[in-house]
Amino acid sequence: MTDISAAQLVVSRSAADTSSRTRLAYLDGWRGLSIALVLIGHFFPIPGINLGVMGVEFFFVLSGRLMAEILFVERYPLKAFFKRRFSRIYPALLVFVVASMVALSGTFVAFKWKAALTALTFTYNYAGILVSRAGALDHIWSLCVEEHAYVILALISFFVSGRARVVMLLSTLSVLAMANGAISYWVFAMDYETTYWRTDVHIASILLSAVICLLKADDRLPALFKGPHVAVAASVGAVLLFMDAVPTPIHYLVAVPLLALAVNSLDFSTRYLTGLLSCWPMATLGLWSYSLYLWQQPFYKFVYSQGSAPLLMLAGAFACALCSYYIVEKPARGWLNRNW
Template sequence: MTDISATHVVPSRPVADRAARTRLAYLDGWRGLSIALVLIGHFFPVPGINLGVLGVEFFFVLSGRLMGEILFIERYPLKKFFKRRFSRIYPALLVFVIVAMVALSGTFIAFKWKAALTALTFTYNYAGILVTRAGALDHIWSLCIEEHAYIILALISVIVSSRSRVVVLLLALALLAMANGAVSYWVFGMGYEATYWRTDVHIASILLSASICLLKADGRLPAVFRGKHVALAASICAVVLFLDRVPTPIHYLFAVPLLALAVNALDFSPRYLTGLLSSWPMATLGLWSYSLYLWQQPFYKFVYEQGSAPIPMLAGVFVCALCSYYVIERPAREWLNRNW
């Protein structure tokens, strides 16, 4: 998924309006953990829990925290924010969609130009439910939600000036989205994809994390949530609540808020946890995570639908993703940021 810089606003006073941003390696590691869960869940599934779905939630709550810092605390210029988001996301996505369409045409993954178009316009999460879809693009639903969240949060940052009001609004919208998901799933009998691919449901993960981030920055996060072991305990509880035997809406009503708390409480965690997340393997996975996320889907489909051996397919993921990162993603981002 997308890689907003894993930085953190370090306040010099209770309200962090004067803040310097320093890079926190353990947030890169959290992103690395997210993509690791997705890859394990897809290529080496663990009975009783969908680690791929859980990994997506790890991505979402991290994005919520970082967007909260960038848009509401640092007040990053929106023009520059969207330019950098475009340069980071679109070149690699465009190449992936084109290569996948050409390479997979005629295979069991039937490609449709409408599906490709909706992926490139970030409408796949709705079009995939209502209009058309292609198996190798199914993961784009989560990228769509993140892009929609950029726009919604940016609009809120312009319209609402008071951070206290922003927190209230974010929490209210998150609760509405969570309720929307529960009603869609339980009352109207919609399936997982018809419910939780939708931005009007799944954006709750990002909004909750952003609101907790702002409460923390303003010194209003209750002390009980700032303990040394809160991040680890909340993460473990969230994983338990994501077990298959737990009803799906419970995952998003209770487990996701725990993950949103966990990613924000990392700042208070002991060295053994932040050190593990900051380690070279985890941080490097985080660096490659967007390209890995893009390219894992078609290989996963070969394993899931064709019974291909998972280890060679996973190796193929890394080959394609590293080529994407070092040949497309990073050079394109640097060139666009330098010249645009």
Template sequence: MTSFPHPSPPSPVNWPEPARAEAHRRARLDYLDGWRGASILLVLAGHFLHIPVLEAGKLGVELFFVLSGRLMAEILFIERMPLRHFYPRRIARIYPALLVMIAVSTLALAHTSMAIGPKYAAAAALLVYNYAAALGYHAGAIDHIWSLCVEEHAYLTLGLIAALTARRPARAWALLLALSLLAMANGVISTAVLGQNWYQSYWRSDVHIASILIPAVLFLSRQWHPQWWAVRAWMIPAALVVGAACFAGDLNHPPVWTGTLGTIAIAFALVWLDRGPVWLVRALSWRGLCAVGLLSYSLYLWQQPFYIHARDGDLALRMASLAGAAVMALISYYAVERPARSWLNLHYKRWLAQRRAMPQAMGAEG
């Protein structure tokens, strides 16, 4: 899953003192990283611990999605980051570690029962794997890329909406709301009417993009229409409980409330997390959880091959595989993800600077 620059807090009616504002931003950064850390821990628990009743892995992915939607709304519609900066930064963030994981997994598993195959590797690298998998074409070691595909398709959708509504940003809210409702209705029809299972419906971007658009809608409504909301601290943990309850049970044929009420409740909790109880904010701001959050993308990428290898084994094998995934994630983060992102972002900035300097140089020569 992806990581974004940490946003500033929603604009209050009365701006706080500068020192207090800086402290608020620091606390916010911590609990957003903690939310991301909790998300990947749920995914790992769902895969390696076989938790009964709760679909922890699917709940963890949902937490990732709502965080992405909330942050992208801030970046594209409040900060209004130009798309010429937004997309190169996303590419630098996502692609180096992804391509390395696909290449290493494809080569390492080539002659095993977990072999990926070139067409599946290509579908994952091109970020269309979720639609190939929805049609029944699976390569278990990279099945998790479906969620990354949904996220990247959401980047394209939100970027297009930001560009179309640049002069009238208020229209973005209505458009995002309409698309959210359509995607949710699509999911309900696919499952409740057509009888499709989770992988046939909720792996598709045209359905699961609602999990990214809904928090964007809620966040922008908080920014632009704060008078609509009277949020109390107790509502935040209550919404989390409701959201988690919607992800309980067997979700191969999910009930209609999983991708509707469950998504809305979790998105609501995230968007107003800073108004939640102090104990909840402090728990999510715990340093260890934040550290896991920083590693979340590499953990997300590398846990899947190890999970597929160990999913039918005993607890000892699953714990050993989890340890192996953690080691690969650390290597990925420090050897690929972080240095590649820094290098690509730096060279893109230099390229932009050179482009801006060229007309001036040509004018001086003329």
């Protein structure tokens, strides 16, 4: 899963202001927790709960918070915003897709070039339902949702003035997206992927978190949600509601809003929680999370389809991800940011 730099404003700034941002290690730790849930859910599944699906939601609500800060609080220049998003996302994605095409063509995965093309054009979450898909790329649906959210939020930041109007619009879009998902799943009996891979449904996770972030920035968040234990309580509630026994639409109607509240309430949390998330293993895992998210999928498919040793496959995923991070993702981002 892609990410925005886990940082928060010290003070609001205009586009012309060059104030520095203070990096919050516990947000990197939240991202580390997100990828840990995905890896556990894929390689060492726990009966009764899909930790992989839940881990993706942890990613989404964090992205919603950070995009709201960057686009609506900081008013970061859109040209620079998209350049930094491209430098962060595309080099590693391109190398992953090309390497997967070369390595997996002719194997049991039956790699498909059409699927690769839709992955590189961020249309996989719709094309994978309607046209063509490949198991090694199925996780790209979530990256597509996030990229679409970047564009939608950037357009809103450009065309809509006034924080109150933005909050009202984002709230309305969130409700419509959640209702769309519930109706698709319950009324039209669509399966999980046909319903929740779609941006017009799943963008609610990102938008809800953005709404809560903006309410917090304007000091309009109710005092009840600013307590030191809100993040823990909301997270625990969300985890319980993500159990398989709970109907799938409830995950997105109730559990995801709780996660959105949790990630935005970390600023008010106890030092124990933020300290735990800020510890070196969690924060470092967060830094590696995008490359890990890209590369875990083919290895997970080997476990799922071939019964390969999960621990060995997980080690392979880590090896490829670390090569991706240190050889491709980090150097490419640095070079592009310096020279573009």
